[in-house]
Amino acid sequence: MTGVPRIAVLALQGGVAEHVEMLRELGAEPVPVRSAAALSSGPWHGVVLPGGESSTMDRLLRRFRMRDPLAELITSGVPVLATCAGLILLAERIEDPAPGQTSLGVLPVTVRRNAFGRQVDSSREEVSTAFGKVDAAFIRAPEVTAVGGDVRVIARRGSSPQGAGAVVAVATDQVIGMSFHPELTHDLTLHSEFVRRAHRQRHA
Numbered sequence: 001m002t003g004v005p006r007i008a009v010l011a012l013q014g015g016v017a018e019h020v021e022m023l024r025e026l027g028a029e030p031v032p033v034r035s036a037a038a039l040s041s042g043p044w045h046g047v048v049l050p051g052g053e054s055s056t057m058d059r060l061l062r063r064f065r066m067r068d069p070l071a072e073l074i075t076s077g078v079p080v081l082a083t084c085a086g087l088i089l090l091a092e093r094i095e096d097p098a099p100g101q102t103s104l105g106v107l108p109v110t111v112r113r114n115a116f117g118r119q120v121d122s123s124r125e126e127v128s129t130a131f132g133k134v135d136a137a138f139i140r141a142p143e144v145t146a147v148g149g150d151v152r153v154i155a156r157r158g159s160s161p162q163g164a165g166a167v168v169a170v171a172t173d174q175v176i177g178m179s180f181h182p183e184l185t186h187d188l189t190l191h192s193e194f195v196r197r198a199h200r201q202r203h204a
């Protein structure tokens with residue numbers, strides 16, 4: 001009996017459907033979460049914070065009183081996968097927040113939003129990560145400008161002349177965070193590692 005890990009996918013805003021589809025394909029049970037009541041309907045064996053607009057997500061999290069329970073759930077140690085705006089939400093420090101923007105402050109990294117230019121500068125690139133090569137889409141992506149604690153750099157931007165060498169993915173034993181979108185290219189590399197961690201969490 002292996003059982004199925006239940007994954008809370010924050011679904012207030014942004015790119016939710018692709019994550020849900022990939023998590024299902026990998027044998028997990030994704031549950032889109034849009035309210036504090038839904039968030040409290042655990043047990044959860046993992047949390048996904050999608051891409052979108054981090055300042056909007058931050059505002060909605062506070063308006064729907066989901067910010068503190070979400071931060072608590074993450075602090076309790078469940079595996080987390082965060083893409084783009086999701087990584088910004090996790091960060092302890094945002095260099096260039098939108099007016100009034102806060103974050104959950106649960107991952108000791110500093111991020112700079114929109115570090116590689118505007119929407120029109122979006123690109124698709126292969127990124128080498130500690131978990132394998134990823135076919136990645138960059139859309140107004142943040143850069144990780146500092147890491148602390150037990151955070152490891154797991155990928156730097158390579159091929160593009162703009163921002164070459166910039167840190168674009170980080171991990172701890174609990175969190176996998178990336179600036180780019182593997183869900184838009186349906187690249188399962190990092191989601192597979194996340195689901196493996198969620199399985200372990202389920203048996204913990």
Ligand SMILES: NC(=O)CC[C@H](N)C(=O)O
Nearest residue numbers: 051052053054084085140
């Ligand atoms: N694709 C994305 O998630 C973009 C993130 C966006 N630039 C932000 O600040 O939240």
